[in-house]
Amino acid sequence: MQRAVLEMSTNWLLLVYGLPIVIGLLLILPWTSAIFFPLSERFASLSTKRGRLLSGLNLTLLGGLAVSVQTHWIHAKVSEGANFCASDTIFSCDDVIGNAQYNTMPILDIPWGMIGFVTFTALLFLSYSISKEPGATWAKNFLDLGTLVTFAGLGVIGLLVSYEIEMEKLCQFCTTAHIANIVALAGFWQLRSMHGEKAWQE
Amino acid sequence: MKHTYDDEASTLGDAFLKISALFFVGILILAFTTDPIATGTKEGERAPLLDGAAYAGNGWSSFDFSEQFDSSWDGNSSSDWVMIEFMDTDCPYCVQSAELFGEASEIFRDGNEQWNGAQVNFFASATELDIKGHDTSRSEIAAFRDKSTGFECAGQDCANRGGSAHQFVTYVDDIDQENMDEWDIRGTPTYFLIQPDGIIAWVSNGGTNVGDVNGDGDQNTFIDAIVLLVTQDDAKGGA
Numbered sequence: 517m518q519r520a521v522l523e524m525s526t527n528w529l530l531l532v533y534g535l536p537i538v539i540g541l542l543l544i545l546p547w548t549s550a551i552f553f554p555l556s557e558r559f560a561s562l563s564t565k566r567g568r569l570l571s572g573l574n575l576t577l578l579g580g581l582a583v584s585v586q587t588h589w590i591h592a593k594v595s596e597g598a599n600f601c602a603s604d605t606i607f608s609c610d611d612v613i614g615n616a617q618y619n620t621m622p623i624l625d626i627p628w629g630m631i632g633f634v635t636f637t638a639l640l641f642l643s644y645s646i647s648k649e650p651g652a653t654w655a656k657n658f659l660d661l662g663t664l665v666t667f668a669g670l671g672v673i674g675l676l677v678s679y680e681i682e683m684e685k686l687c688q689f690c691t692t693a694h695i696a697n698i699v700a701l702a703g704f705w706q707l708r709s710m711h712g713e714k715a716w717q718e
Numbered sequence: 719m720k721h722t723y724d725d726e727a728s729t730l731g732d733a734f735l736k737i738s739a740l741f742f743v744g745i746l747i748l749a750f751t752t753d754p755i756a757t758g759t760k761e762g763e764r765a766p767l768l769d770g771a772a773y774a775g776n777g778w779s780s781f782d783f784s785e786q787f788d789s790s791w792d793g794n795s796s797s798d799w800v801m802i803e804f805m806d807t808d809c810p811y812c813v814q815s816a817e818l819f820g821e822a823s824e825i826f827r828d829g830n831e832q833w834n835g836a837q838v839n840f841f842a843s844a845t846e847l848d849i850k851g852h853d854t855s856r857s858e859i860a861a862f863r864d865k866s867t868g869f870e871c872a873g874q875d876c877a878n879r880g881g882s883a884h885q886f887v888t889y890v891d892d893i894d895q896e897n898m899d900e901w902d903i904r905g906t907p908t909y910f911l912i913q914p915d916g917i918i919a920w921v922s923n924g925g926t927n928v929g930d931v932n933g934d935g936d937q938n939t940f941i942d943a944i945v946l947l948v949t950q951d952d953a954k955g956g957a
Binding site: 581585588589591592593595596597598599616617633637640641644645648649652654 | 729730732733734736737740741744747748751752753754755756757764766767769789790791915916917
Protein backbone atom coordinates (compact mmCIF):
# COMPACT_ATOMS: atom_id res chain seq x y z
CA MET A 517 0.00 0.00 0.00
CA GLN A 518 2.76 2.41 1.05
CA ARG A 519 4.74 1.49 -2.07
CA ALA A 520 1.71 2.14 -4.29
CA VAL A 521 1.24 5.57 -2.70
CA LEU A 522 4.93 6.31 -3.16
CA GLU A 523 4.83 5.24 -6.81
CA MET A 524 1.76 7.39 -7.40
CA SER A 525 3.31 10.45 -5.77
CA THR A 526 6.51 9.82 -7.76
CA ASN A 527 4.51 9.82 -11.00
CA TRP A 528 2.68 12.98 -10.00
CA LEU A 529 5.94 14.70 -9.17
CA LEU A 530 7.39 13.66 -12.51
CA LEU A 531 4.32 15.11 -14.20
CA VAL A 532 4.75 18.40 -12.33
CA TYR A 533 8.41 18.65 -13.36
CA GLY A 534 7.77 17.34 -16.86
CA LEU A 535 4.94 19.75 -17.68
CA PRO A 536 6.99 22.98 -17.99
CA ILE A 537 9.61 21.05 -19.97
CA VAL A 538 6.99 19.68 -22.39
CA ILE A 539 5.42 23.14 -22.81
CA GLY A 540 8.92 24.56 -23.23
CA LEU A 541 9.65 21.98 -25.91
CA LEU A 542 6.41 22.82 -27.73
CA LEU A 543 7.33 26.50 -27.64
CA ILE A 544 10.81 25.79 -28.98
CA LEU A 545 9.78 23.41 -31.77
CA PRO A 546 9.63 25.37 -35.04
CA TRP A 547 6.36 23.88 -36.33
CA THR A 548 4.18 24.41 -33.26
CA SER A 549 3.76 28.20 -33.39
CA ALA A 550 0.10 27.84 -34.43
CA ILE A 551 -0.73 26.20 -31.09
CA PHE A 552 0.33 29.28 -29.18
CA PHE A 553 -1.02 31.88 -31.60
CA PRO A 554 -4.41 32.18 -29.78
CA LEU A 555 -2.51 32.91 -26.55
CA SER A 556 -0.46 35.74 -28.03
CA GLU A 557 -3.12 38.34 -27.14
CA ARG A 558 -2.92 37.33 -23.50
CA PHE A 559 0.86 36.81 -23.53
CA ALA A 560 2.42 39.34 -25.90
CA SER A 561 5.81 37.61 -25.88
CA LEU A 562 4.29 34.60 -27.67
CA SER A 563 3.50 36.68 -30.77
CA THR A 564 7.13 36.60 -31.98
CA LYS A 565 9.41 33.67 -32.65
CA ARG A 566 12.08 35.11 -30.35
CA GLY A 567 9.53 35.54 -27.58
CA ARG A 568 8.27 31.97 -27.95
CA LEU A 569 11.79 30.57 -27.91
CA LEU A 570 12.79 32.55 -24.84
CA SER A 571 9.57 31.68 -23.01
CA GLY A 572 10.10 28.02 -23.86
CA LEU A 573 13.70 28.19 -22.74
CA ASN A 574 12.80 29.85 -19.43
CA LEU A 575 10.10 27.26 -18.72
CA THR A 576 12.36 24.35 -19.64
CA LEU A 577 15.21 25.61 -17.49
CA LEU A 578 12.84 26.22 -14.59
CA GLY A 579 11.65 22.60 -14.90
CA GLY A 580 15.26 21.42 -15.11
CA LEU A 581 16.19 23.43 -12.02
CA ALA A 582 13.27 22.07 -10.02
CA VAL A 583 13.91 18.44 -10.97
CA SER A 584 17.62 18.87 -10.14
CA VAL A 585 16.69 20.07 -6.65
CA GLN A 586 14.50 16.97 -6.40
CA THR A 587 17.35 14.63 -7.41
CA HIS A 588 19.66 16.24 -4.86
CA TRP A 589 16.91 15.89 -2.26
CA ILE A 590 16.61 12.17 -3.13
CA HIS A 591 20.42 11.86 -2.85
CA ALA A 592 20.30 13.33 0.65
CA LYS A 593 17.32 11.19 1.70
CA VAL A 594 18.90 7.97 0.42
CA SER A 595 22.07 8.83 2.36
CA GLU A 596 19.90 9.09 5.49
CA GLY A 597 18.70 5.57 4.81
CA ALA A 598 15.23 6.49 3.54
CA ASN A 599 13.50 5.10 0.45
CA PHE A 600 11.92 7.43 -2.07
CA CYS A 601 11.52 5.59 -5.33
CA ALA A 602 13.17 2.24 -4.79
CA SER A 603 11.79 -0.43 -7.07
CA ASP A 604 12.58 -3.93 -8.29
CA THR A 605 11.83 -2.80 -11.84
CA ILE A 606 14.24 -0.97 -14.13
CA PHE A 607 12.79 2.34 -12.88
CA SER A 608 14.51 2.84 -9.55
CA CYS A 609 15.97 6.27 -8.95
CA ASP A 610 17.02 5.29 -5.39
CA ASP A 611 19.33 2.63 -6.82
CA VAL A 612 20.86 5.07 -9.29
CA ILE A 613 21.09 8.16 -7.06
CA GLY A 614 22.01 6.05 -4.02
CA ASN A 615 24.88 4.25 -5.77
CA ALA A 616 27.94 5.61 -3.94
CA GLN A 617 30.18 4.59 -6.82
CA TYR A 618 28.45 6.76 -9.40
CA ASN A 619 26.35 9.39 -7.64
CA THR A 620 28.98 12.10 -7.39
CA MET A 621 31.08 13.94 -9.92
CA PRO A 622 34.54 12.38 -10.28
CA ILE A 623 37.41 14.39 -8.72
CA LEU A 624 35.17 17.10 -7.21
CA ASP A 625 32.98 14.55 -5.40
CA ILE A 626 29.89 16.77 -5.69
CA PRO A 627 26.49 15.05 -6.07
CA TRP A 628 25.17 15.16 -9.65
CA GLY A 629 21.91 16.68 -8.44
CA MET A 630 23.81 19.68 -7.05
CA ILE A 631 25.75 20.02 -10.32
CA GLY A 632 22.42 20.12 -12.19
CA PHE A 633 20.92 22.58 -9.70
CA VAL A 634 23.81 25.07 -10.07
CA THR A 635 24.01 24.62 -13.86
CA PHE A 636 20.29 25.12 -14.46
CA THR A 637 20.31 28.17 -12.16
CA ALA A 638 23.16 29.72 -14.18
CA LEU A 639 21.42 28.87 -17.48
CA LEU A 640 18.15 30.32 -16.25
CA PHE A 641 19.98 33.53 -15.32
CA LEU A 642 21.35 33.74 -18.88
CA SER A 643 18.01 32.98 -20.50
CA TYR A 644 15.95 35.23 -18.23
CA SER A 645 18.37 38.15 -18.70
CA ILE A 646 18.15 37.84 -22.49
CA SER A 647 14.35 37.66 -22.38
CA LYS A 648 14.29 40.91 -20.38
CA GLU A 649 16.79 42.75 -22.62
CA PRO A 650 17.09 41.02 -26.01
CA GLY A 651 18.88 43.98 -27.56
CA ALA A 652 21.60 44.13 -24.90
CA THR A 653 25.23 44.05 -25.95
CA TRP A 654 25.84 40.95 -23.83
CA ALA A 655 22.90 38.99 -25.28
CA LYS A 656 25.03 37.30 -27.97
CA ASN A 657 27.70 36.31 -25.42
CA PHE A 658 25.02 34.88 -23.12
CA LEU A 659 23.57 32.86 -26.01
CA ASP A 660 27.02 31.53 -26.90
CA LEU A 661 27.65 30.61 -23.27
CA GLY A 662 24.25 28.94 -22.88
CA THR A 663 24.81 26.92 -26.05
CA LEU A 664 28.28 25.89 -24.90
CA VAL A 665 27.15 24.83 -21.42
CA THR A 666 24.15 22.82 -22.66
CA PHE A 667 26.32 21.24 -25.37
CA ALA A 668 28.87 20.23 -22.73
CA GLY A 669 25.90 18.82 -20.79
CA LEU A 670 25.51 16.19 -23.53
CA GLY A 671 28.84 14.70 -22.44
CA VAL A 672 27.69 14.55 -18.83
CA ILE A 673 24.40 12.97 -19.92
CA GLY A 674 26.34 10.37 -21.91
CA LEU A 675 28.43 9.52 -18.85
CA LEU A 676 25.41 9.27 -16.55
CA VAL A 677 23.45 7.15 -19.03
CA SER A 678 26.45 4.81 -19.27
CA TYR A 679 26.28 4.44 -15.48
CA GLU A 680 22.58 3.60 -15.73
CA ILE A 681 23.26 1.00 -18.41
CA GLU A 682 25.93 -0.55 -16.18
CA MET A 683 23.53 -0.62 -13.23
CA GLU A 684 20.64 -1.78 -15.45
CA LYS A 685 18.48 0.80 -13.67
CA LEU A 686 16.90 4.02 -14.83
CA CYS A 687 16.39 7.15 -12.76
CA GLN A 688 13.26 8.92 -13.99
CA PHE A 689 14.10 12.22 -12.31
CA CYS A 690 17.63 12.26 -13.72
CA THR A 691 16.25 11.49 -17.20
CA THR A 692 13.82 14.41 -16.88
CA ALA A 693 16.77 16.71 -16.10
CA HIS A 694 18.68 15.27 -19.08
CA ILE A 695 15.73 15.96 -21.38
CA ALA A 696 15.54 19.54 -20.02
CA ASN A 697 19.20 20.04 -20.96
CA ILE A 698 18.64 18.72 -24.49
CA VAL A 699 15.56 20.92 -25.00
CA ALA A 700 17.50 23.92 -23.62
CA LEU A 701 20.33 23.20 -26.08
CA ALA A 702 17.81 23.27 -28.93
CA GLY A 703 16.46 26.58 -27.61
CA PHE A 704 19.84 28.25 -27.17
CA TRP A 705 20.95 26.94 -30.56
CA GLN A 706 17.97 28.41 -32.39
CA LEU A 707 18.20 31.72 -30.56
CA ARG A 708 21.92 31.93 -31.33
CA SER A 709 21.19 31.35 -35.03
CA MET A 710 18.48 34.03 -34.95
CA HIS A 711 20.53 36.68 -33.17
CA GLY A 712 21.37 39.66 -35.39
CA GLU A 713 18.80 38.70 -38.00
CA LYS A 714 15.55 40.46 -38.77
CA ALA A 715 13.46 37.98 -36.80
CA TRP A 716 15.40 38.89 -33.66
CA GLN A 717 14.41 42.58 -33.97
CA GLU A 718 10.65 41.87 -34.32
CA MET B 719 25.44 67.26 -13.25
CA LYS B 720 24.35 64.69 -15.81
CA HIS B 721 23.55 61.16 -14.63
CA THR B 722 23.94 58.24 -17.00
CA TYR B 723 21.79 55.17 -16.31
CA ASP B 724 22.83 51.78 -17.63
CA ASP B 725 19.58 49.97 -18.42
CA GLU B 726 21.43 46.81 -19.42
CA ALA B 727 23.16 46.63 -16.04
CA SER B 728 19.81 47.16 -14.33
CA THR B 729 18.34 44.21 -16.25
CA LEU B 730 21.25 41.99 -15.28
CA GLY B 731 21.02 43.01 -11.61
CA ASP B 732 17.29 42.41 -11.59
CA ALA B 733 17.63 38.99 -13.23
CA PHE B 734 20.46 38.06 -10.90
CA LEU B 735 18.43 38.92 -7.83
CA LYS B 736 15.38 36.96 -8.99
CA ILE B 737 17.31 33.85 -10.05
CA SER B 738 19.47 33.99 -6.90
CA ALA B 739 16.29 34.11 -4.82
CA LEU B 740 15.09 30.98 -6.63
CA PHE B 741 18.43 29.29 -5.96
CA PHE B 742 18.31 30.07 -2.26
CA VAL B 743 14.74 28.82 -2.01
CA GLY B 744 16.05 25.52 -3.38
CA ILE B 745 18.92 25.51 -0.90
CA LEU B 746 16.57 26.27 1.99
CA ILE B 747 14.21 23.44 0.99
CA LEU B 748 17.17 21.06 0.95
CA ALA B 749 18.57 22.40 4.23
CA PHE B 750 15.29 22.16 6.15
CA THR B 751 14.03 18.82 4.82
CA THR B 752 17.17 16.69 4.69
CA ASP B 753 19.99 15.63 6.96
CA PRO B 754 22.41 13.89 4.60
CA ILE B 755 25.00 11.42 5.83
CA ALA B 756 28.27 11.45 3.96
CA THR B 757 29.70 8.25 2.53
CA GLY B 758 33.12 7.63 4.04
CA THR B 759 35.15 5.50 6.39
CA LYS B 760 34.91 7.49 9.62
CA GLU B 761 32.60 6.55 12.47
CA GLY B 762 29.11 7.92 11.77
CA GLU B 763 29.55 7.88 8.00
CA ARG B 764 27.88 5.53 5.56
CA ALA B 765 30.22 2.70 4.61
CA PRO B 766 31.33 2.59 0.96
CA LEU B 767 30.64 -0.49 -1.11
CA LEU B 768 32.86 -3.54 -0.99
CA ASP B 769 33.49 -4.80 -4.50
CA GLY B 770 34.95 -8.02 -5.84
CA ALA B 771 34.26 -11.72 -5.96
CA ALA B 772 33.58 -13.43 -2.64
CA TYR B 773 34.59 -16.81 -1.25
CA ALA B 774 32.66 -18.42 1.57
CA GLY B 775 33.93 -21.97 1.17
CA ASN B 776 32.13 -22.92 -2.04
CA GLY B 777 34.04 -21.26 -4.85
CA TRP B 778 34.35 -17.63 -5.84
CA SER B 779 31.20 -15.80 -6.83
CA SER B 780 30.00 -12.23 -7.18
CA PHE B 781 28.17 -10.74 -4.24
CA ASP B 782 26.22 -7.61 -3.45
CA PHE B 783 27.53 -5.99 -0.29
CA SER B 784 24.54 -3.63 -0.09
CA GLU B 785 22.30 -6.66 0.62
CA GLN B 786 23.89 -6.81 4.08
CA PHE B 787 22.12 -3.64 5.13
CA ASP B 788 18.62 -2.65 6.10
CA SER B 789 18.08 1.07 5.59
CA SER B 790 14.97 1.04 7.77
CA TRP B 791 16.78 -0.44 10.80
CA ASP B 792 15.27 1.00 13.97
CA GLY B 793 17.84 -0.19 16.51
CA ASN B 794 16.35 -3.66 17.07
CA SER B 795 18.49 -6.73 17.68
CA SER B 796 17.04 -8.79 14.83
CA SER B 797 19.08 -7.11 12.10
CA ASP B 798 22.63 -8.25 11.38
CA TRP B 799 25.74 -6.15 11.94
CA VAL B 800 28.86 -6.39 9.80
CA MET B 801 32.52 -6.70 10.81
CA ILE B 802 35.09 -6.22 8.05
CA GLU B 803 38.79 -6.88 8.28
CA PHE B 804 41.07 -5.41 5.63
CA MET B 805 43.99 -7.81 5.45
CA ASP B 806 46.74 -9.37 3.38
CA THR B 807 47.45 -13.10 3.63
CA ASP B 808 51.20 -12.30 3.75
CA CYS B 809 50.90 -9.68 6.50
CA PRO B 810 52.32 -11.14 9.77
CA TYR B 811 49.95 -9.06 11.94
CA CYS B 812 46.96 -10.37 9.94
CA VAL B 813 48.18 -13.94 10.41
CA GLN B 814 48.56 -13.30 14.16
CA SER B 815 45.06 -11.85 14.28
CA ALA B 816 43.46 -14.69 12.33
CA GLU B 817 42.80 -16.86 15.40
CA LEU B 818 40.92 -14.12 17.27
CA PHE B 819 39.01 -13.08 14.16
CA GLY B 820 37.90 -16.67 13.53
CA GLU B 821 36.83 -17.14 17.14
CA ALA B 822 34.84 -13.90 17.06
CA SER B 823 33.04 -15.03 13.89
CA GLU B 824 31.93 -18.20 15.74
CA ILE B 825 30.87 -16.41 18.93
CA PHE B 826 28.73 -13.50 17.64
CA ARG B 827 26.15 -15.60 15.86
CA ASP B 828 22.42 -16.21 16.25
CA GLY B 829 23.08 -19.90 16.80
CA ASN B 830 25.31 -19.28 19.83
CA GLU B 831 23.21 -19.33 23.01
CA GLN B 832 26.01 -17.61 24.91
CA TRP B 833 25.59 -14.50 22.77
CA ASN B 834 22.45 -12.47 23.42
CA GLY B 835 22.95 -9.86 20.74
CA ALA B 836 22.37 -9.36 17.05
CA GLN B 837 24.27 -11.57 14.64
CA VAL B 838 27.50 -10.13 13.28
CA ASN B 839 28.45 -11.16 9.75
CA PHE B 840 32.20 -11.33 9.26
CA PHE B 841 33.99 -10.30 6.06
CA ALA B 842 37.66 -10.11 5.18
CA SER B 843 38.78 -8.00 2.25
CA ALA B 844 42.04 -9.65 1.17
CA THR B 845 44.50 -7.50 -0.72
CA GLU B 846 48.05 -7.77 -1.97
CA LEU B 847 50.19 -5.03 -0.43
CA ASP B 848 52.92 -3.45 -2.54
CA ILE B 849 55.66 -5.03 -0.43
CA LYS B 850 58.33 -7.45 -1.62
CA GLY B 851 57.29 -11.02 -0.89
CA HIS B 852 53.60 -10.20 -0.67
CA ASP B 853 52.32 -12.25 -3.57
CA THR B 854 48.83 -13.54 -3.22
CA SER B 855 46.13 -15.15 -5.33
CA ARG B 856 42.56 -16.31 -4.94
CA SER B 857 43.85 -19.80 -4.18
CA GLU B 858 46.07 -18.43 -1.40
CA ILE B 859 43.18 -16.41 0.05
CA ALA B 860 41.03 -19.56 0.01
CA ALA B 861 43.86 -21.52 1.67
CA PHE B 862 44.16 -18.85 4.37
CA ARG B 863 40.43 -19.01 5.05
CA ASP B 864 40.14 -22.79 4.94
CA LYS B 865 43.50 -23.33 6.67
CA SER B 866 44.52 -25.67 3.89
CA THR B 867 48.04 -26.53 2.82
CA GLY B 868 50.03 -25.72 -0.32
CA PHE B 869 50.30 -21.93 -0.06
CA GLU B 870 52.60 -19.67 1.91
CA CYS B 871 51.10 -17.08 4.25
CA ALA B 872 53.67 -14.68 5.78
CA GLY B 873 56.53 -17.15 5.56
CA GLN B 874 54.66 -20.27 6.71
CA ASP B 875 52.21 -22.71 5.26
CA CYS B 876 48.72 -21.24 5.41
CA ALA B 877 47.57 -24.42 7.14
CA ASN B 878 49.86 -23.57 10.08
CA ARG B 879 48.33 -20.19 10.91
CA GLY B 880 46.70 -19.92 14.35
CA GLY B 881 43.09 -20.83 15.01
CA SER B 882 40.68 -22.93 13.02
CA ALA B 883 39.24 -22.56 9.52
CA HIS B 884 37.13 -19.40 9.12
CA GLN B 885 33.90 -21.14 8.22
CA PHE B 886 31.80 -18.10 9.10
CA VAL B 887 33.97 -15.50 7.35
CA THR B 888 33.37 -14.44 3.75
CA TYR B 889 36.59 -13.45 1.98
CA VAL B 890 36.49 -10.80 -0.74
CA ASP B 891 39.09 -10.63 -3.50
CA ASP B 892 40.76 -7.20 -3.30
CA ILE B 893 44.03 -8.15 -4.97
CA ASP B 894 43.69 -5.08 -7.21
CA GLN B 895 43.50 -2.88 -4.03
CA GLU B 896 40.30 -1.22 -5.24
CA ASN B 897 38.57 -1.62 -1.89
CA MET B 898 41.73 -0.55 -0.04
CA ASP B 899 41.71 2.72 -1.96
CA GLU B 900 37.96 3.24 -1.66
CA TRP B 901 38.09 2.65 2.10
CA ASP B 902 41.30 4.66 2.52
CA ILE B 903 43.10 1.84 4.34
CA ARG B 904 46.51 2.91 5.70
CA GLY B 905 47.68 -0.46 7.03
CA THR B 906 46.62 -4.04 7.59
CA PRO B 907 44.82 -5.30 9.50
CA THR B 908 42.16 -2.61 9.88
CA TYR B 909 38.70 -3.40 11.21
CA PHE B 910 35.29 -1.77 10.73
CA LEU B 911 32.13 -2.53 12.69
CA ILE B 912 29.07 -1.49 10.70
CA GLN B 913 25.51 -1.07 11.94
CA PRO B 914 22.63 -2.84 10.14
CA ASP B 915 21.74 0.47 8.43
CA GLY B 916 25.20 0.71 6.86
CA ILE B 917 26.60 3.38 9.19
CA ILE B 918 30.10 2.77 10.53
CA ALA B 919 29.95 2.29 14.31
CA TRP B 920 33.64 1.72 15.03
CA VAL B 921 36.98 1.73 13.22
CA SER B 922 40.26 0.34 14.51
CA ASN B 923 43.44 2.38 14.28
CA GLY B 924 45.10 1.71 10.90
CA GLY B 925 47.23 -1.43 10.95
CA THR B 926 45.98 -2.62 14.35
CA ASN B 927 42.98 -4.41 15.82
CA VAL B 928 42.39 -1.78 18.52
CA GLY B 929 40.67 1.57 18.66
CA ASP B 930 38.72 3.75 21.06
CA VAL B 931 35.09 2.63 21.34
CA ASN B 932 33.47 5.17 23.64
CA GLY B 933 35.79 8.17 23.58
CA ASP B 934 37.40 7.47 26.96
CA GLY B 935 40.87 7.19 25.43
CA ASP B 936 41.14 3.45 26.16
CA GLN B 937 42.14 1.22 23.27
CA ASN B 938 39.59 -1.54 22.70
CA THR B 939 39.83 -4.59 20.45
CA PHE B 940 37.25 -5.35 17.77
CA ILE B 941 35.72 -7.88 20.17
CA ASP B 942 35.24 -5.16 22.80
CA ALA B 943 33.68 -3.00 20.09
CA ILE B 944 31.15 -5.73 19.24
CA VAL B 945 30.29 -6.39 22.88
CA LEU B 946 29.91 -2.69 23.67
CA LEU B 947 28.14 -1.51 20.52
CA VAL B 948 26.11 -4.32 18.95
CA THR B 949 22.45 -4.31 19.98
CA GLN B 950 21.77 -6.89 22.65
CA ASP B 951 18.51 -8.42 23.70
CA ASP B 952 18.21 -8.72 27.53
CA ALA B 953 15.49 -11.38 27.21
CA LYS B 954 17.99 -13.80 25.66
CA GLY B 955 20.18 -13.94 28.75
CA GLY B 956 23.75 -12.95 29.43
CA ALA B 957 26.74 -13.37 27.16
